Amino acid sequence: MTTFIDLCIGTLIQGMIYALLAYGIFITYKILDFPDLTVDGSFPLGAAVTAILINKGINPFLTLPIAMVFGAIAGLCTGLIHVRLKVRDLLAGIITMTALFSINLQIAGSNMNIINKDNIFDLIPMGSLSISYRKLIITVTLTILIKIALDLYFKTKNGLLLRGVGDNANLVTTLAIDNGKIKIRGLIISNALVALAGCMVCQESQSYSSTMGTGQMVFGLTAVIIGITIFKHFSFIKGTTAAVCGSIIYKLCIQFAMQMGLEANLLKILTAALLLVILVFGTFGKKKRGALNA
Amino acid sequence: MLELQHIKKIFNPGEITQMSLFEDFSLTVSDNEFLSIVGSNGSGKTSILNIICGSIPIESGGVYIGGKDITNLPEHKRYRRIGRVYQNPAQGTCPNLTVLENMSLADNKGKSFNLTSGINRKRTEFYRMELSQLGLGLEDKMDLKVGSLSGGQRQAMALLMTTLTPIDFLILDEHTAALDPKTAEIIMNLTNKIVIEKHITTMMVTHNLRYAVDYGNRIVMMHKGGIVLDKSGDKKKDLTIQELLGLFNQISIECGN
Numbered sequence: 001m002t003t004f005i006d007l008c009i010g011t012l013i014q015g016m017i018y019a020l021l022a023y024g025i026f027i028t029y030k031i032l033d034f035p036d037l038t039v040d041g042s043f044p045l046g047a048a049v050t051a052i053l054i055n056k057g058i059n060p061f062l063t064l065p066i067a068m069v070f071g072a073i074a075g076l077c078t079g080l081i082h083v084r085l086k087v088r089d090l091l092a093g094i095i096t097m098t099a100l101f102s103i104n105l106q107i108a109g110s111n112m113n114i115i116n117k118d119n120i121f122d123l124i125p126m127g128s129l130s131i132s133y134r135k136l137i138i139t140v141t142l143t144i145l146i147k148i149a150l151d152l153y154f155k156t157k158n159g160l161l162l163r164g165v166g167d168n169a170n171l172v173t174t175l176a177i178d179n180g181k182i183k184i185r186g187l188i189i190s191n192a193l194v195a196l197a198g199c200m201v202c203q204e205s206q207s208y209s210s211t212m213g214t215g216q217m218v219f220g221l222t223a224v225i226i227g228i229t230i231f232k233h234f235s236f237i238k239g240t241t242a243a244v245c246g247s248i249i250y251k252l253c254i255q256f257a258m259q260m261g262l263e264a265n266l267l268k269i270l271t272a273a274l275l276l277v278i279l280v281f282g283t284f285g286k287k288k289r290g291a292l293n294a
Numbered sequence: 295m296l297e298l299q300h301i302k303k304i305f306n307p308g309e310i311t312q313m314s315l316f317e318d319f320s321l322t323v324s325d326n327e328f329l330s331i332v333g334s335n336g337s338g339k340t341s342i343l344n345i346i347c348g349s350i351p352i353e354s355g356g357v358y359i360g361g362k363d364i365t366n367l368p369e370h371k372r373y374r375r376i377g378r379v380y381q382n383p384a385q386g387t388c389p390n391l392t393v394l395e396n397m398s399l400a401d402n403k404g405k406s407f408n409l410t411s412g413i414n415r416k417r418t419e420f421y422r423m424e425l426s427q428l429g430l431g432l433e434d435k436m437d438l439k440v441g442s443l444s445g446g447q448r449q450a451m452a453l454l455m456t457t458l459t460p461i462d463f464l465i466l467d468e469h470t471a472a473l474d475p476k477t478a479e480i481i482m483n484l485t486n487k488i489v490i491e492k493h494i495t496t497m498m499v500t501h502n503l504r505y506a507v508d509y510g511n512r513i514v515m516m517h518k519g520g521i522v523l524d525k526s527g528d529k530k531k532d533l534t535i536q537e538l539l540g541l542f543n544q545i546s547i548e549c550g551n
Binding site for chain 1: 368369370371373374376377378380384385386387388389390391395398399400402403404406407408409410411412413456
Protein backbone atom coordinates (compact mmCIF):
# COMPACT_ATOMS: atom_id res chain seq x y z
CA MET A 1 0.00 0.00 0.00
CA THR A 2 2.76 2.42 0.87
CA THR A 3 4.48 1.70 -2.42
CA PHE A 4 1.22 2.45 -4.21
CA ILE A 5 0.90 5.79 -2.41
CA ASP A 6 4.55 6.55 -3.10
CA LEU A 7 3.95 5.78 -6.73
CA CYS A 8 0.95 8.08 -6.83
CA ILE A 9 2.87 10.87 -5.15
CA GLY A 10 5.77 10.35 -7.53
CA THR A 11 3.47 10.55 -10.53
CA LEU A 12 1.76 13.63 -9.15
CA ILE A 13 5.13 15.33 -8.66
CA GLN A 14 6.04 14.53 -12.24
CA GLY A 15 2.71 15.81 -13.49
CA MET A 16 3.06 19.03 -11.53
CA ILE A 17 6.61 19.75 -12.70
CA TYR A 18 5.85 18.97 -16.30
CA ALA A 19 2.76 21.16 -16.07
CA LEU A 20 5.19 24.10 -16.20
CA LEU A 21 6.26 22.86 -19.63
CA ALA A 22 2.63 22.36 -20.59
CA TYR A 23 1.96 26.06 -19.72
CA GLY A 24 4.67 26.98 -22.20
CA ILE A 25 3.12 24.84 -24.92
CA PHE A 26 -0.30 26.20 -24.02
CA ILE A 27 0.96 29.73 -24.75
CA THR A 28 2.61 28.92 -28.06
CA TYR A 29 0.32 26.24 -29.42
CA LYS A 30 -3.06 27.21 -28.07
CA ILE A 31 -2.82 30.97 -27.71
CA LEU A 32 -0.36 31.94 -30.45
CA ASP A 33 -1.13 28.98 -32.75
CA PHE A 34 2.63 28.53 -33.13
CA PRO A 35 4.04 24.97 -33.15
CA ASP A 36 7.23 25.72 -31.25
CA LEU A 37 9.88 23.01 -31.39
CA THR A 38 12.37 25.19 -29.48
CA VAL A 39 10.98 23.38 -26.46
CA ASP A 40 13.04 20.25 -27.15
CA GLY A 41 16.12 22.42 -26.75
CA SER A 42 15.09 24.93 -24.12
CA PHE A 43 13.93 22.21 -21.71
CA PRO A 44 17.39 20.57 -21.41
CA LEU A 45 18.90 24.06 -21.55
CA GLY A 46 17.16 24.88 -18.27
CA ALA A 47 18.41 21.60 -16.82
CA ALA A 48 21.98 22.08 -18.09
CA VAL A 49 22.22 25.57 -16.64
CA THR A 50 20.81 24.32 -13.34
CA ALA A 51 23.18 21.34 -13.14
CA ILE A 52 26.31 23.35 -13.83
CA LEU A 53 25.35 26.16 -11.47
CA ILE A 54 24.48 23.84 -8.61
CA ASN A 55 27.74 21.97 -9.11
CA LYS A 56 29.55 25.28 -8.97
CA GLY A 57 27.93 25.93 -5.60
CA ILE A 58 25.39 28.58 -6.55
CA ASN A 59 22.29 28.79 -4.36
CA PRO A 60 19.75 26.34 -5.91
CA PHE A 61 16.95 28.90 -5.59
CA LEU A 62 18.85 31.24 -7.90
CA THR A 63 18.93 28.59 -10.61
CA LEU A 64 15.17 29.00 -11.12
CA PRO A 65 15.26 32.59 -12.40
CA ILE A 66 18.58 32.00 -14.18
CA ALA A 67 17.20 28.98 -16.05
CA MET A 68 14.18 31.09 -17.00
CA VAL A 69 16.40 33.81 -18.42
CA PHE A 70 18.25 31.26 -20.56
CA GLY A 71 14.96 29.80 -21.77
CA ALA A 72 13.72 33.29 -22.53
CA ILE A 73 16.80 33.93 -24.69
CA ALA A 74 16.11 30.69 -26.60
CA GLY A 75 12.53 31.84 -27.17
CA LEU A 76 13.79 35.24 -28.28
CA CYS A 77 16.05 33.57 -30.88
CA THR A 78 13.18 31.54 -32.34
CA GLY A 79 11.00 34.64 -32.33
CA LEU A 80 13.58 36.76 -34.13
CA ILE A 81 14.27 34.02 -36.68
CA HIS A 82 10.56 33.70 -37.40
CA VAL A 83 9.47 37.33 -37.25
CA ARG A 84 12.48 39.28 -38.49
CA LEU A 85 14.06 36.73 -40.82
CA LYS A 86 10.65 35.44 -41.95
CA VAL A 87 11.44 31.74 -41.52
CA ARG A 88 8.39 29.50 -41.10
CA ASP A 89 7.33 28.90 -37.50
CA LEU A 90 8.10 25.18 -37.39
CA LEU A 91 11.51 25.63 -39.04
CA ALA A 92 12.44 28.58 -36.82
CA GLY A 93 11.92 26.35 -33.79
CA ILE A 94 13.88 23.49 -35.33
CA ILE A 95 16.83 25.79 -36.05
CA THR A 96 17.02 27.03 -32.46
CA MET A 97 16.47 23.52 -31.09
CA THR A 98 19.32 22.13 -33.21
CA ALA A 99 21.68 24.88 -32.14
CA LEU A 100 20.69 24.40 -28.51
CA PHE A 101 21.69 20.74 -28.63
CA SER A 102 25.33 21.76 -29.10
CA ILE A 103 25.01 24.63 -26.68
CA ASN A 104 23.68 22.29 -23.99
CA LEU A 105 26.61 19.94 -24.55
CA GLN A 106 28.96 22.91 -24.19
CA ILE A 107 27.31 23.99 -20.97
CA ALA A 108 27.08 20.72 -19.09
CA GLY A 109 28.33 17.91 -21.31
CA SER A 110 26.19 14.93 -22.17
CA ASN A 111 25.42 13.94 -18.58
CA MET A 112 25.82 15.54 -15.19
CA ASN A 113 24.54 14.61 -11.77
CA ILE A 114 24.04 16.80 -8.75
CA ILE A 115 23.45 13.98 -6.26
CA ASN A 116 25.92 15.26 -3.71
CA LYS A 117 24.68 18.81 -3.80
CA ASP A 118 21.78 20.43 -2.01
CA ASN A 119 18.76 21.33 -4.14
CA ILE A 120 15.68 23.39 -3.39
CA PHE A 121 13.87 20.35 -1.98
CA ASP A 122 16.57 19.95 0.66
CA LEU A 123 16.82 23.60 1.53
CA ILE A 124 13.22 24.56 2.28
CA PRO A 125 12.72 23.90 6.00
CA MET A 126 9.79 21.55 6.55
CA GLY A 127 10.68 19.72 9.71
CA SER A 128 10.95 15.98 9.47
CA LEU A 129 8.67 15.61 6.44
CA SER A 130 9.87 12.91 4.08
CA ILE A 131 11.50 13.99 0.83
CA SER A 132 8.65 12.88 -1.43
CA TYR A 133 6.12 14.99 0.50
CA ARG A 134 8.52 17.92 0.42
CA LYS A 135 8.79 17.57 -3.33
CA LEU A 136 5.02 17.34 -3.68
CA ILE A 137 4.36 20.46 -1.61
CA ILE A 138 7.02 22.51 -3.35
CA THR A 139 6.07 21.50 -6.89
CA VAL A 140 2.34 21.97 -6.27
CA THR A 141 2.98 25.40 -4.78
CA LEU A 142 5.22 26.50 -7.65
CA THR A 143 2.87 25.20 -10.34
CA ILE A 144 -0.15 26.86 -8.75
CA LEU A 145 1.68 30.16 -8.22
CA ILE A 146 2.72 30.24 -11.87
CA LYS A 147 -0.80 29.31 -12.93
CA ILE A 148 -2.24 32.23 -10.97
CA ALA A 149 0.39 34.58 -12.39
CA LEU A 150 -0.40 33.47 -15.95
CA ASP A 151 -4.15 33.72 -15.45
CA LEU A 152 -3.72 37.25 -14.14
CA TYR A 153 -1.42 38.13 -17.03
CA PHE A 154 -3.90 36.89 -19.63
CA LYS A 155 -6.42 39.36 -18.23
CA THR A 156 -4.17 42.40 -18.53
CA LYS A 157 -4.12 44.62 -21.60
CA ASN A 158 -0.83 43.04 -22.55
CA GLY A 159 -2.21 39.54 -22.14
CA LEU A 160 -5.33 40.43 -24.10
CA LEU A 161 -3.07 41.55 -26.94
CA LEU A 162 -1.19 38.24 -26.82
CA ARG A 163 -4.46 36.33 -27.12
CA GLY A 164 -5.53 38.72 -29.87
CA VAL A 165 -2.41 38.01 -31.94
CA GLY A 166 -3.05 34.27 -31.89
CA ASP A 167 -6.69 34.83 -32.68
CA ASN A 168 -6.42 37.44 -35.42
CA ALA A 169 -2.97 38.91 -36.03
CA ASN A 170 -4.44 41.14 -38.71
CA LEU A 171 -6.67 42.92 -36.23
CA VAL A 172 -3.72 43.60 -33.95
CA THR A 173 -1.92 45.24 -36.87
CA THR A 174 -4.88 47.56 -37.43
CA LEU A 175 -4.60 48.51 -33.74
CA ALA A 176 -1.23 50.02 -34.73
CA ILE A 177 0.70 47.27 -32.95
CA ASP A 178 3.55 45.29 -34.47
CA ASN A 179 2.17 41.77 -34.04
CA GLY A 180 5.65 40.28 -34.56
CA LYS A 181 6.79 41.83 -31.29
CA ILE A 182 3.87 40.28 -29.45
CA LYS A 183 4.63 36.86 -30.96
CA ILE A 184 8.24 37.17 -29.80
CA ARG A 185 7.01 38.11 -26.34
CA GLY A 186 4.84 34.99 -26.24
CA LEU A 187 7.76 32.79 -27.28
CA ILE A 188 9.94 34.35 -24.59
CA ILE A 189 7.40 33.68 -21.84
CA SER A 190 6.75 30.17 -23.12
CA ASN A 191 10.37 29.10 -23.31
CA ALA A 192 11.18 30.68 -19.96
CA LEU A 193 8.53 28.40 -18.44
CA VAL A 194 9.85 25.40 -20.35
CA ALA A 195 13.38 26.05 -19.07
CA LEU A 196 11.96 26.41 -15.56
CA ALA A 197 10.42 22.96 -15.99
CA GLY A 198 13.87 21.72 -17.06
CA CYS A 199 15.40 23.30 -13.98
CA MET A 200 12.86 21.64 -11.68
CA VAL A 201 13.22 18.24 -13.36
CA CYS A 202 16.99 18.48 -12.97
CA GLN A 203 16.69 19.27 -9.27
CA GLU A 204 14.04 16.63 -8.70
CA SER A 205 15.94 13.85 -10.44
CA GLN A 206 19.32 15.29 -9.40
CA SER A 207 20.62 14.76 -12.88
CA TYR A 208 20.84 16.27 -16.33
CA SER A 209 21.17 14.55 -19.68
CA SER A 210 21.59 16.24 -23.04
CA THR A 211 18.92 13.97 -24.54
CA MET A 212 16.26 14.72 -21.93
CA GLY A 213 14.58 17.18 -24.29
CA THR A 214 13.68 14.65 -26.96
CA GLY A 215 9.93 14.53 -27.42
CA GLN A 216 9.14 17.15 -24.77
CA MET A 217 7.26 19.31 -27.25
CA VAL A 218 5.09 16.33 -28.15
CA PHE A 219 4.56 15.64 -24.46
CA GLY A 220 3.46 19.23 -23.86
CA LEU A 221 1.20 19.16 -26.88
CA THR A 222 -0.41 15.92 -25.73
CA ALA A 223 -0.93 17.25 -22.22
CA VAL A 224 -2.48 20.50 -23.44
CA ILE A 225 -4.74 18.75 -25.94
CA ILE A 226 -5.82 16.13 -23.37
CA GLY A 227 -6.69 18.90 -20.92
CA ILE A 228 -8.52 21.03 -23.44
CA THR A 229 -10.42 18.07 -24.89
CA ILE A 230 -11.60 16.93 -21.49
CA PHE A 231 -12.73 20.36 -20.40
CA LYS A 232 -13.98 21.73 -23.69
CA HIS A 233 -17.58 21.70 -22.52
CA PHE A 234 -16.69 23.57 -19.34
CA SER A 235 -15.96 27.11 -20.45
CA PHE A 236 -15.22 28.24 -16.88
CA ILE A 237 -12.17 25.94 -16.70
CA LYS A 238 -9.13 27.99 -17.60
CA GLY A 239 -6.62 26.80 -20.19
CA THR A 240 -3.86 26.71 -17.58
CA THR A 241 -5.95 24.41 -15.38
CA ALA A 242 -6.55 22.18 -18.38
CA ALA A 243 -2.79 22.08 -19.01
CA VAL A 244 -2.07 20.98 -15.42
CA CYS A 245 -4.75 18.28 -15.55
CA GLY A 246 -3.56 17.12 -18.96
CA SER A 247 -0.01 16.85 -17.68
CA ILE A 248 -1.05 14.79 -14.66
CA ILE A 249 -3.28 12.51 -16.75
CA TYR A 250 -0.46 11.96 -19.23
CA LYS A 251 1.98 11.04 -16.48
CA LEU A 252 -0.62 8.72 -14.95
CA CYS A 253 -1.09 6.95 -18.28
CA ILE A 254 2.65 6.49 -18.70
CA GLN A 255 3.06 5.29 -15.10
CA PHE A 256 0.17 2.90 -15.52
CA ALA A 257 1.65 1.47 -18.73
CA MET A 258 5.03 1.02 -17.04
CA GLN A 259 3.39 -0.77 -14.12
CA MET A 260 1.66 -3.03 -16.59
CA GLY A 261 5.09 -4.03 -17.78
CA LEU A 262 5.63 -1.78 -20.80
CA GLU A 263 9.28 -1.57 -21.79
CA ALA A 264 10.85 1.86 -21.39
CA ASN A 265 11.96 1.65 -25.02
CA LEU A 266 8.33 1.61 -26.12
CA LEU A 267 7.31 4.73 -24.22
CA LYS A 268 7.45 7.03 -27.24
CA ILE A 269 5.10 4.73 -29.14
CA LEU A 270 2.67 5.08 -26.29
CA THR A 271 3.05 8.87 -26.40
CA ALA A 272 2.44 8.89 -30.13
CA ALA A 273 -0.60 6.63 -29.77
CA LEU A 274 -1.95 8.79 -26.95
CA LEU A 275 -1.56 11.94 -29.02
CA LEU A 276 -3.24 10.33 -32.02
CA VAL A 277 -6.13 9.02 -29.95
CA ILE A 278 -6.75 12.34 -28.27
CA LEU A 279 -6.54 14.23 -31.58
CA VAL A 280 -9.01 11.92 -33.29
CA PHE A 281 -11.23 11.74 -30.24
CA GLY A 282 -11.04 15.51 -29.79
CA THR A 283 -12.29 16.28 -33.29
CA PHE A 284 -15.41 14.19 -32.75
CA GLY A 285 -16.60 16.90 -30.40
CA LYS A 286 -18.92 19.64 -31.54
CA LYS A 287 -16.12 22.01 -32.51
CA LYS A 288 -13.71 21.03 -35.20
CA ARG A 289 -10.56 23.04 -35.34
CA GLY A 290 -8.30 23.04 -38.35
CA ALA A 291 -5.39 24.16 -36.17
CA LEU A 292 -5.10 20.65 -34.76
CA ASN A 293 -3.64 19.56 -38.07
CA ALA A 294 -0.85 22.11 -37.83
CA MET B 295 -5.48 65.10 -47.01
CA LEU B 296 -4.33 61.83 -48.46
CA GLU B 297 -2.28 61.65 -51.61
CA LEU B 298 -1.06 58.88 -53.85
CA GLN B 299 1.55 60.23 -56.25
CA HIS B 300 2.86 58.55 -59.38
CA ILE B 301 2.37 55.07 -57.99
CA LYS B 302 3.93 52.24 -59.94
CA LYS B 303 2.86 48.77 -58.89
CA ILE B 304 3.87 45.49 -60.48
CA PHE B 305 2.68 42.17 -59.10
CA ASN B 306 5.16 39.25 -59.06
CA PRO B 307 7.97 41.27 -60.66
CA GLY B 308 10.52 39.16 -62.51
CA GLU B 309 8.27 36.12 -62.57
CA ILE B 310 6.33 34.64 -65.43
CA THR B 311 3.11 35.81 -63.81
CA GLN B 312 4.34 39.41 -63.73
CA MET B 313 1.44 41.84 -64.02
CA SER B 314 1.70 45.57 -64.13
CA LEU B 315 -1.28 47.22 -62.44
CA PHE B 316 -0.36 50.88 -61.98
CA GLU B 317 2.08 52.67 -64.26
CA ASP B 318 1.66 56.20 -63.03
CA PHE B 319 -1.33 56.40 -60.74
CA SER B 320 -2.21 59.47 -58.71
CA LEU B 321 -5.18 60.17 -56.48
CA THR B 322 -5.87 62.88 -53.94
CA VAL B 323 -8.51 62.57 -51.26
CA SER B 324 -9.37 65.80 -49.45
CA ASP B 325 -10.33 66.03 -45.80
CA ASN B 326 -13.91 65.07 -44.97
CA GLU B 327 -14.39 63.48 -48.33
CA PHE B 328 -16.42 60.26 -48.46
CA LEU B 329 -15.08 58.60 -51.57
CA SER B 330 -16.64 55.52 -53.15
CA ILE B 331 -14.48 53.50 -55.49
CA VAL B 332 -16.17 51.18 -57.98
CA GLY B 333 -14.85 49.12 -60.85
CA SER B 334 -14.60 45.62 -62.22
CA ASN B 335 -12.54 42.87 -60.67
CA GLY B 336 -8.84 43.39 -61.12
CA SER B 337 -9.20 47.11 -61.78
CA GLY B 338 -7.03 47.94 -58.77
CA LYS B 339 -9.59 49.11 -56.20
CA THR B 340 -8.42 47.00 -53.31
CA SER B 341 -4.79 47.49 -54.34
CA ILE B 342 -5.22 51.23 -53.78
CA LEU B 343 -6.36 50.54 -50.23
CA ASN B 344 -3.52 48.08 -49.68
CA ILE B 345 -0.99 50.63 -50.93
CA ILE B 346 -2.38 53.31 -48.62
CA CYS B 347 -2.23 50.97 -45.63
CA GLY B 348 1.18 49.59 -46.56
CA SER B 349 -0.10 46.03 -46.86
CA ILE B 350 1.65 45.60 -50.22
CA PRO B 351 4.92 47.17 -51.44
CA ILE B 352 5.11 49.52 -54.43
CA GLU B 353 7.82 49.90 -57.06
CA SER B 354 7.90 53.68 -57.02
CA GLY B 355 5.80 56.70 -56.16
CA GLY B 356 4.77 58.14 -52.84
CA VAL B 357 1.98 57.99 -50.27
CA TYR B 358 1.35 61.16 -48.26
CA ILE B 359 -0.95 61.90 -45.36
CA GLY B 360 -1.39 65.60 -44.66
CA GLY B 361 1.72 66.29 -46.73
CA LYS B 362 3.82 63.88 -44.70
CA ASP B 363 5.55 61.13 -46.61
CA ILE B 364 4.51 57.72 -45.23
CA THR B 365 5.73 55.64 -48.17
CA ASN B 366 8.29 53.80 -46.07
CA LEU B 367 6.30 53.64 -42.85
CA PRO B 368 5.55 50.04 -41.77
CA GLU B 369 1.94 48.91 -41.97
CA HIS B 370 1.15 48.88 -38.26
CA LYS B 371 2.40 52.44 -37.75
CA ARG B 372 0.12 53.73 -40.51
CA TYR B 373 -2.88 52.35 -38.65
CA ARG B 374 -2.29 54.91 -35.90
CA ARG B 375 -4.32 57.30 -38.04
CA ILE B 376 -6.14 54.84 -40.27
CA GLY B 377 -8.98 52.48 -39.46
CA ARG B 378 -9.85 49.62 -41.74
CA VAL B 379 -12.82 47.29 -42.13
CA TYR B 380 -12.40 44.23 -44.33
CA GLN B 381 -14.75 42.31 -46.59
CA ASN B 382 -14.51 39.21 -44.41
CA PRO B 383 -16.31 39.86 -41.09
CA ALA B 384 -13.91 37.41 -39.38
CA GLN B 385 -10.98 39.72 -40.09
CA GLY B 386 -12.17 42.60 -37.98
CA THR B 387 -12.66 40.82 -34.66
CA CYS B 388 -11.00 38.17 -32.47
CA PRO B 389 -13.29 35.10 -32.50
CA ASN B 390 -12.03 33.56 -29.25
CA LEU B 391 -12.31 36.77 -27.25
CA THR B 392 -15.61 37.96 -25.84
CA VAL B 393 -17.51 40.97 -27.15
CA LEU B 394 -16.36 42.92 -24.11
CA GLU B 395 -12.73 41.90 -24.59
CA ASN B 396 -12.83 42.82 -28.26
CA MET B 397 -14.28 46.24 -27.47
CA SER B 398 -11.66 46.80 -24.75
CA LEU B 399 -8.87 45.82 -27.11
CA ALA B 400 -10.08 48.23 -29.78
CA ASP B 401 -10.72 50.98 -27.24
CA ASN B 402 -7.08 50.81 -26.16
CA LYS B 403 -5.69 51.56 -29.62
CA GLY B 404 -3.05 54.25 -29.41
CA LYS B 405 -2.63 53.75 -25.67
CA SER B 406 -0.18 51.54 -23.83
CA PHE B 407 -0.97 47.83 -23.65
CA ASN B 408 0.50 47.49 -20.17
CA LEU B 409 -0.09 45.15 -17.26
CA THR B 410 -3.21 46.88 -15.97
CA SER B 411 -6.53 45.11 -16.26
CA GLY B 412 -7.52 44.46 -19.86
CA ILE B 413 -11.13 45.29 -19.19
CA ASN B 414 -12.02 48.67 -17.83
CA ARG B 415 -15.25 48.18 -15.90
CA LYS B 416 -15.97 51.90 -16.03
CA ARG B 417 -16.11 51.75 -19.83
CA THR B 418 -18.40 48.70 -19.95
CA GLU B 419 -21.53 50.83 -19.78
CA PHE B 420 -20.22 52.98 -22.62
CA TYR B 421 -19.59 49.90 -24.78
CA ARG B 422 -23.07 48.65 -23.99
CA MET B 423 -24.52 51.96 -25.12
CA GLU B 424 -22.50 51.99 -28.34
CA LEU B 425 -23.49 48.40 -29.10
CA SER B 426 -27.17 49.03 -28.40
CA GLN B 427 -27.18 51.67 -31.17
CA LEU B 428 -26.61 48.89 -33.65
CA GLY B 429 -29.97 47.37 -32.80
CA LEU B 430 -28.55 43.86 -33.10
CA GLY B 431 -28.90 42.89 -29.46
CA LEU B 432 -25.17 42.76 -28.92
CA GLU B 433 -25.39 44.75 -25.70
CA ASP B 434 -26.80 41.64 -23.99
CA LYS B 435 -24.04 39.41 -25.30
CA MET B 436 -21.03 41.12 -23.75
CA ASP B 437 -19.56 37.92 -22.34
CA LEU B 438 -20.16 35.82 -25.43
CA LYS B 439 -17.28 34.85 -27.68
CA VAL B 440 -17.39 36.81 -30.92
CA GLY B 441 -16.86 33.61 -32.91
CA SER B 442 -20.42 32.58 -32.08
CA LEU B 443 -21.94 35.75 -33.57
CA SER B 444 -23.31 36.07 -37.09
CA GLY B 445 -21.35 37.69 -39.91
CA GLY B 446 -23.50 40.81 -39.78
CA GLN B 447 -23.08 41.17 -36.03
CA ARG B 448 -19.34 40.73 -36.35
CA GLN B 449 -19.08 43.25 -39.16
CA ALA B 450 -21.09 45.78 -37.18
CA MET B 451 -18.72 45.21 -34.27
CA ALA B 452 -15.70 45.53 -36.54
CA LEU B 453 -16.98 48.88 -37.80
CA LEU B 454 -17.72 50.08 -34.30
CA MET B 455 -14.33 48.90 -33.01
CA THR B 456 -12.49 50.62 -35.85
CA THR B 457 -14.13 53.95 -35.12
CA LEU B 458 -14.06 53.71 -31.33
CA THR B 459 -10.80 55.61 -31.13
CA PRO B 460 -10.14 58.83 -33.08
CA ILE B 461 -8.88 58.16 -36.61
CA ASP B 462 -8.32 60.46 -39.58
CA PHE B 463 -9.05 57.96 -42.32
CA LEU B 464 -11.49 55.13 -42.62
CA ILE B 465 -10.77 52.45 -45.20
CA LEU B 466 -13.70 50.23 -46.14
CA ASP B 467 -12.78 47.27 -48.30
CA GLU B 468 -16.08 45.93 -49.71
CA HIS B 469 -17.26 45.77 -46.13
CA THR B 470 -20.85 44.93 -47.03
CA ALA B 471 -20.09 42.36 -49.75
CA ALA B 472 -20.29 39.28 -47.54
CA LEU B 473 -23.57 40.25 -45.89
CA ASP B 474 -27.18 39.61 -46.78
CA PRO B 475 -28.99 42.61 -48.35
CA LYS B 476 -30.82 43.61 -45.18
CA THR B 477 -27.76 43.43 -42.94
CA ALA B 478 -25.69 45.18 -45.63
CA GLU B 479 -28.23 48.01 -45.52
CA ILE B 480 -27.93 48.28 -41.73
CA ILE B 481 -24.13 48.33 -41.90
CA MET B 482 -24.16 50.91 -44.69
CA ASN B 483 -26.49 53.23 -42.76
CA LEU B 484 -24.32 52.82 -39.70
CA THR B 485 -21.21 53.59 -41.73
CA ASN B 486 -22.76 56.76 -43.09
CA LYS B 487 -23.86 57.86 -39.63
CA ILE B 488 -20.43 57.32 -38.12
CA VAL B 489 -18.60 59.01 -41.00
CA ILE B 490 -20.81 62.10 -40.80
CA GLU B 491 -20.86 62.28 -36.99
CA LYS B 492 -17.13 61.86 -36.56
CA HIS B 493 -16.03 63.75 -39.69
CA ILE B 494 -13.80 60.94 -40.87
CA THR B 495 -12.29 61.05 -44.34
CA THR B 496 -13.46 57.80 -45.87
CA MET B 497 -12.55 55.62 -48.81
CA MET B 498 -15.01 52.87 -49.60
CA VAL B 499 -14.48 50.18 -52.21
CA THR B 500 -17.78 48.62 -53.22
CA HIS B 501 -19.34 46.50 -55.92
CA ASN B 502 -22.73 47.89 -55.05
CA LEU B 503 -23.26 50.77 -57.48
CA ARG B 504 -26.33 51.95 -55.60
CA TYR B 505 -24.33 52.46 -52.41
CA ALA B 506 -21.74 54.35 -54.43
CA VAL B 507 -24.42 56.64 -55.81
CA ASP B 508 -26.47 57.02 -52.61
CA TYR B 509 -23.67 57.55 -50.12
CA GLY B 510 -20.64 59.75 -50.01
CA ASN B 511 -19.71 62.93 -51.81
CA ARG B 512 -17.29 61.67 -54.43
CA ILE B 513 -17.19 58.67 -56.74
CA VAL B 514 -14.31 57.19 -58.69
CA MET B 515 -14.59 54.39 -61.22
CA MET B 516 -11.49 52.34 -61.86
CA HIS B 517 -10.57 50.33 -64.92
CA LYS B 518 -7.32 48.46 -65.54
CA GLY B 519 -5.37 50.53 -63.06
CA GLY B 520 -6.68 53.88 -64.24
CA ILE B 521 -9.50 56.25 -63.31
CA VAL B 522 -12.28 56.41 -65.91
CA LEU B 523 -14.74 58.50 -63.93
CA ASP B 524 -14.23 60.94 -61.07
CA LYS B 525 -17.16 63.04 -59.91
CA SER B 526 -17.67 64.95 -56.71
CA GLY B 527 -20.06 67.48 -55.15
CA ASP B 528 -23.05 68.48 -57.26
CA LYS B 529 -21.83 66.53 -60.27
CA LYS B 530 -21.84 63.42 -58.15
CA LYS B 531 -25.32 64.22 -56.85
CA ASP B 532 -26.65 64.43 -60.40
CA LEU B 533 -25.16 61.08 -61.30
CA THR B 534 -27.78 58.38 -61.63
CA ILE B 535 -27.31 54.68 -61.18
CA GLN B 536 -28.28 54.18 -64.86
CA GLU B 537 -25.46 56.39 -66.06
CA LEU B 538 -23.01 54.62 -63.81
CA LEU B 539 -24.22 51.21 -64.89
CA GLY B 540 -24.00 52.29 -68.54
CA LEU B 541 -20.38 53.27 -68.16
CA PHE B 542 -19.66 50.16 -66.17
CA ASN B 543 -21.13 47.93 -68.88
CA GLN B 544 -19.21 49.80 -71.55
CA ILE B 545 -15.83 49.13 -69.93
CA SER B 546 -16.81 45.60 -69.11
CA ILE B 547 -17.65 44.91 -72.77
CA GLU B 548 -14.29 46.32 -73.80
CA CYS B 549 -12.78 43.91 -71.36
CA GLY B 550 -14.67 41.03 -72.87
CA ASN B 551 -16.70 39.99 -69.86
